[in-house]
């Protein structure tokens with residue numbers, strides 16, 4: 001299950017309902033244009049924490065159907081409602097998914113013991129193997145290396161999505177857990193994470209530049225750091241522009257330029273602005289200009 005995974009963007013209509021055609025088109029675009037090795041469905045980028053259980057199920061089913069078993073599929077089922085997480089684990093086990101993933105429970109200041117119990121429960125009840133999702137900047141949940149290690153050593157836990165710029169922790173985890181799947185988040189740090197022998201990455205910008213991410217990883221593996229730096233630089237031009245304009249709406253506008261209209265973000269996020277539409281067009285042109293030159 002190694003490789004580059006897109007954290008699949010959400011596709012919604014103006015009323016916030018799941019746009020089935022949008023999901024289908026976006027999955028095919030990720031496979032055919034971005035050449036990703038897998039999809040991480042209903043993660044942060046998929047707007048998970050603004051979705052109803054029904055909408056999550058709809059997206060899980062639509063995405064798996066569109067992917068047709070061609071790539072790895074991870075279903076993010078994490079929720080502070082443990083019953084919902086288990087219901088979704090059961091639901092995706094009946095679809096074409098390789099693993100489930102769950103974010104560290106957040107909002108309440110759960111103790112590390114409570115967080116470990118959460119993963120123990122999911123890992124024991126899920127029919128699919130489990131990938132923990134660590135993203136302290138959004139959850140406020142910070143775990144010690146020893147706690148993460150303990151979680152990953154539980155039966156049925158196969159890996160970790162590590163979205164943090166703490167490279168010290170990342171090295172400690174890689175060293176301690178050579179057989180676990182470690183996928184880095186933060187697309188802007190892909191090169192540095194790949195140098196530490198991570199197994200791949202999951203990211204939002206791979207919905208539009210997954211083909212560059214693959215080149216970064218391949219170059220690092222071939223010890224061609226000059227090439228890796230060059231491609232990470234191109235990625236970072238896109239990432240800083242996208243972050244400045246507004247991350248998810250702008251990524252959606254770039255996807256629209258690829259011929260994949262997937263609407264704007266769900267409330268309470270704001271509707272897409274004209275400035276974001278223009279940024280999407282401009283950034284898409286940059287991507288095309290780099291692609292045309294290589």
Ligand code: MN9
Pocket residue numbers: 007044045138163184185186187188202203204205239243247
């Ligand atoms: O880890 C994504 N995290 C979030 C996945 O969206 C919260 C990343 O891909 C970032 O979007 C990306 C831009 O900062 O690195």
